[in-house]
Amino acid sequence: MSSLLSDANQRLEKALRYVTIDEDVATRLHYPKASLMVSIPVRMDNGSLRVFQGYRVRYDDSRGPTKGGVRFHPSVSMDEVQSLAFWMTFKCAVLNLPFGGAKGGITLNPKELSKFELERLTRGYVDAIADFIGPDIDIPAPDVYTNQMVMGWMMDQYSIIQRKITPAVVTGKPISMGGSLGRETATAMGAFFVMQRALPQLGQSPQDTTVAVQGFGNAGAIIAELLYHAGYKVVAVSDSKGGIYAPQGLDIPSVRHIKEANRQLKAVYCAASVCNDVEHDVITNEQLLELDVDVLVPAALENQITAENADRIKAKYIFEVANGPITSSADTMLEERGIEVFPDILVNAGGVTVSYFEWVQNRSGFYWPLEEVNNRLEKSMTVETENIWAIARDLKVSLRTAAYVHALNRLDAAIKAKGTRDYYMN
Template sequence: MTIYSGPVFEMAADQLTVVADHLNIPMDERDRLLMPKRSITVSCPIRRDDGTIAVFEGYRVQHHLTMGPTKGGTRFSPSVDIGEVAALAIWMTLKCALVGLPYGGAKGGVRVDLTKISRRELEALSRRYMQEMIPFVGPHIDVMAPDMGTDEQVMAWFMDTYSMYRGQTVTEIVTGKPVASGGTVGRREATGRGVAHLAKRVMSQLAIDASNATAVIQGFGNVGSYAAQELHRFGLKVIAVSDHTGALHDSRGLDIPALMRHAGTRGSIAGFSKEMEFDPSQILTLPCDVLVPAAIERVIDAEAAENLTCRILAEGANGPTTPEADLVLQNRKPEIFVLPDILCNSGGVVVSYFEWVQDLQQLFWEEEEVMRREYQLLDRAFERMLARAKAEKISNRIAAMAIAVEKGRTAMNLRGLFP
């Protein structure tokens, strides 16, 4: 029996099983690699604007602390549960190990529908959640960051709540903060930029001319919008995008700068163009060179994988492709080049690490330095993944996960069990 359940956690467990089989890891070691070190569930009562009291359920899962403090985002969503949060923490562990960061993975969440609370209630909920987490987090224990439904402002409230408890400003308790509050330049754009940078690397390998290439983006939040912006800057035509309100399609290419301004003002792509409205259920199968799923988990199942028409699948979201879809993609002809999520969207945690380092040192870098270092780490991990995949004739996902699992397993075995 386990408290972790649901399709997202089962998916993470299945992926680890595939890699463990490939690496011939003994059965008695596998649970230690899979099961989280610590899971916290809290009640977050707040006073509503009408004077009533509402209680929201919050979670934090710290996967393991073998290689340093844990690191991971906090999402506010009505669908959050402990299984989903645990799976995201596992993927964060793999992500950090793959790109060489001194972290284990963590994730947090609050089950809340943000459309049904006011801004004042959001601040109260953010502060209460952090207050409940104070015994379990710290700059060298667990460092929070934004995720779906949270942003720079929520991180500023988290930091202020923790700092009031400590009696001094502790900027390094969270990353993804506003620059004015100790954040780093380039953090907001980091994940999307990383997705686009790696997609461009693959385009060069496949001899795809950016000026004649097309891209489709599912999800136009922080990751998807900045990925679209960078791909547009590289010369690709972004022919379709979608978010929770609908989809837009124009074979001539969308005006991405204008769409970003619209979404920044309105909060979504809704209302940008009646003529370009499109069925969101068909966006993943549109013919394109680069497909970026940047929304939620498990959107590409086996059936969807059969119908993909892209040349590059750049996974901006966490866990967008199911293990069943992976089997389909491995046998697809012509081949689709998969940039797995634990590499493709790791630019965010890479620059979060840079923010943490800068906060600890109280020495801040220019944006050019942040970007240079981000791309350096991404390129190194990309090259290691490709070399491993080619040498062992395995998929990019298995290669990336094998590198990460080996690093975590080695660290665990060297430290041993205490007592």
């Protein structure tokens, strides 16, 4: 078994000690159902031909068609995609969505491609996987370095292949092509609802709570701004190049304005169109993780907190907005030190939840206002946060193990419904 997937399965093994499920269920969940690797030839703007490696994995479809994002990143591999599909399986079960887990990706640095090349690559990827996806089979969505435009290209290409308009084949599309209001902010908004529910119960009032956010992309930047407007003191943020730290707190709307305008992460305060630098320290991503703050929000890539740096983490609470930012070995170390980790399969599940809402709207042809989308999202995230908290308390386990237990019980019911050894042998 691959290294990332093996590490992910350690969380499953731990949770299996606290549930009574059929042996067939545990066996099924250790292996992805189907994994596809494709080559995508692309004619570049200079006339040369490049071939890119693409992947799509459907991990488990016991609860319904599989669901999961597509990422464009240099680190994409089959190992990574299978692990992400594994997490999506449990994430969908945690939120009680009628989906299984999937994931996809292409190995490349999208910043090196022109918009024309990126479109050709995206359409070529859909050509290669068209028989592997579909509204009732597997529904892709945006992930790292993919966005509404990329999803629009995917939907359009699939519709060309099928010779009919098929909006429900992907989610995270532009609104004009059948996308849902609230989808672009859903991952951050879902995480915010979890934090708003959890932190007051932990005795953390906004004005007295310091926060560091690693990753200032779509999810990280939005969660930072939501927390800022709610009164939390966001003292540090970072992107792939490094971070900024200001103990007095950062003006996140100003930081976002400069980032979006100049692609630079700067500690500034803006009044109208005039922005001035404020006193701050330039730090690395590694230093941000080790800051003495109340709340740490990893919102970048996986494997950021490992056995090598877990003993230097000072935050009281960690909310995983990224997928798999903490390794299983680091998990144990953090738990022993009393650091509470709110797991990714709950915290960042807002994205797939609103993707489900989008899929439902596409299939019904009836679209909801933003207020309804956010109200439904808040209800889902709050209910499952309470469910997982109750399981953790009753079983005296970590919140991560509780989340896996919660998901396993739902997956067990779905797999048993099709017949297992106990049914056939009794």
